Amino acid sequence: MRVVVWLMSLIVCALLFAACGPGATLPTQPATQKPIEVRVTMNEFKIEPAMTNFKVGVPYRFMVTNKGTVNHDFTISPPVMQHGGMAMSTEDAHENALAVIDANDMPPGATKTVDLTFTKSYSPAELEAACHTPGHYESGMHVPLTVTQ
Numbered sequence: 001m002r003v004v005v006w007l008m009s010l011i012v013c014a015l016l017f018a019a020c021g022p023g024a025t026l027p028t029q030p031a032t033q034k035p036i037e038v039r040v041t042m043n044e045f046k047i048e049p050a051m052t053n054f055k056v057g058v059p060y061r062f063m064v065t066n067k068g069t070v071n072h073d074f075t076i077s078p079p080v081m082q083h084g085g086m087a088m089s090t091e092d093a094h095e096n097a098l099a100v101i102d103a104n105d106m107p108p109g110a111t112k113t114v115d116l117t118f119t120k121s122y123s124p125a126e127l128e129a130a131c132h133t134p135g136h137y138e139s140g141m142h143v144p145l146t147v148t149q
C-alpha cells in the first residue's frame, strides 16, 4: 500500500514538472512587454527616425534628440492637410496627434521620450513623424510612417 502511494506521488511530481519545465509554453503578456526603443534625431530641417515600419500592439518608446540649434516639436500624426497652401496650425496638428513632445520641452541638445503603442494599421499616406513648429514642416521636417498588423 505504501509503495502505491509513493508511486502515485512520484507520478504527480513528474506531471507537475512536465507542465512547468523548460518545455512548457508560457502565455505572452503584451501588457508587461518592454518597449522597443526608437531613436529619432531632429535638426534644421530634418527628422530622422531609426525605423519607420511599426507593428500594431507593440509598445514603442521614441527617444527624440534635438541636434539642431533651435527648438523643435515632435508628433506622430496624420499628415497635414493643406488649406489653400496654408499648413495646419501647430495646435491643430497636436490635437490630431497620437504622440506629442512640445517644442518648449525640446531645446537644442535635449532628449525626450514618448511612449506609443499603435492600435491600428496605417499606410505611409496616413501617418508621419513631424515637427509643426511654424515653417519647419514646410521646410522638410516630416517623414512617412507605416504600421502593419
Ligand SMILES: [Cu+2]
Pocket (backbone or CB within 6 Å): 071, 072, 073, 131, 132, 133, 136, 137, 141
Ligand atoms: Cu522643427
